[in-house]
Amino acid sequence: MDSALILQARNLTKRYGANIIFQDISLDVQKGETIVIIGPSGTGKSTLLRCLNLLTHVDSGQIFLEGEEITAPGINEDRVRQQIGMVFQNFLLFNHLTALDNVMLGLTKVRKLPKPQAHEKAMHELARVGLADRAGHYPGQLSGGQQQRVAIARALAMDPKVMLFDEPTSALDPELIGEVLGVMAQLARENMTMLVVTHEMGFAREVADRIVFMEKGHIVEQGAPDDLFERPQHARTREFLWKITELYGKKEKK
C-alpha cells in the first residue's frame, strides 16, 4: 500500500452545548486505506464523520486533507466537501430526481461539467455500482439496497479523495445488505480511501486494513482486524466484540 498520509485528524474535540461528544481524537488515514470504526451507539462515530467533511464543526483540533488544513479559517468548505464523499445510513437520495439526475446534480452544479460529459460520467458511476439499467428510476421506485448504491455512485461522481460511510447498511433488510457491502469491498480493492462506521463484523474482518474501536468519545483501541478480533488489548473492546457478534448472530438467524 502507498503509505502517503491523506487525512489527518489532530486532537479533535466536539461539544454540543455542555455535552462533550468526543475529546482529543487523533486519527491518521493513509491513502488507499480502509478503516472500519466500531463502537456502541451514542459514542460519537457519526459526529466524527460529519466533522471530518465539515458538515459540522469541531470545537478544537485540526483536520488536514492532503496536508492542507481544512479547519483553517477562510477555507472554502464547499470545495472540501466535494472532495470527501459521504454515504448515510438512510441513503438521503434526492427524492425528486431520477437515479441518473441524483448522480448528475453535483457534476453539473458543483463541478460545472457540460451536460453530455456529466451524463457520461454519471452513467459510468451507475454502472460501477451495477445500476446502469436503473438510471431512469426515481428513489421511490428503487429498493433500499439500490438506493444506497445510487447514493454511493452520487458520492463517487465527485471523484472524492476519501469516502465516509455512516452505517450504510443499518437501514437495510438483511437480504439487501450484501449488494451494498459488495460495492464497498470492490471500492476497497480499487484502493479508494474509506472510513466506514458499521456493525458488519464480517465486512470489517475481510475488508478493513484497520479497525478503530470508539467508546464514549474516545478511541479505545485500534489495530489490524486479526489483532483486534483475536487479541483485543482492552476489556471494553472484548466485551463490545462479544456483544456485537451475539447481536449480529441473532439478526442472521431471523
Place this chain on the structure above:
Amino acid sequence: MLTDFFLYIAQGTAVTIGVTLVALPFGLAVGLLLALLYNYGGRWVSRAAGLYSLLMRGVPPVVLLFILYFILSGRLINLSPFWAGSLSLGLVSSAYQMEILRGALAAVGAGQMTAARAIGLTRLQAIRFVILPQAIRLAIPPWSNEASIVLKDSSLVYALGVPEILRRAQQLSATTGQPFLAFGAAALIYFALVFLTNRALDSLAERTKLPTQPV
C-alpha cells in the same frame, strides 16, 4: 334578460381575475421569501418573519386591507384602487402562503440539505435544486386552498370601489331590484372560478407527483 345580467356581471370577472392574478403571485413571492428567511435565516431574521406572519394572520383580512389600502393609496405612495387593493390583498395572503411554504420546506427534512451539502453544493444551490422542488410539490394542495381563498377575498376590494364581480352585482341589484338574480349570478361566477382553479391545481399536483410504485 338573464344573459344581460350575466354579461354585465361577467365584465367584472376580468377585474376579479386581474386582482387575483396580481395578489396571488405577489403574495407568493413575499411568502416564499419570508418562508426561506424563517427556515434558513438567522435567529432574529427568523423571529421577525414569524412575527410578521403572526400579526398578519391575527387580524381579519378586510381590516388589514383597509389599513394597507390607505397606506398604498395615500400621499407617499399613490396607487390606483386596483393596484393598491390587489397588492394589499397580496400582502394579507403572503402571511398564509408563508405558513404553507415553511411547513413544506420543513417537511422536506434536514437530511436532504445534509446530503446536498455533502456533495459540495452551496446552501443556496441546495435550497434551489434540492429543497424547493420537493417543497413546492408538497405545497400544491394547501396552496390550492389559499388560491381559492384569495379569489374569493378579491371581492373585498369591492369596498375600495374596484368594479369587480361583487360591485357590479351590487349595482345591478340596486338598479333592477332583482337582488336574488344579481347576487346569484355573482355566486355562480365565483363558484366556477374557484372550481376551475382547484381543478387546474389538482391536475398540476397529479402531474408532478413522484413515482413511488416499486418496479
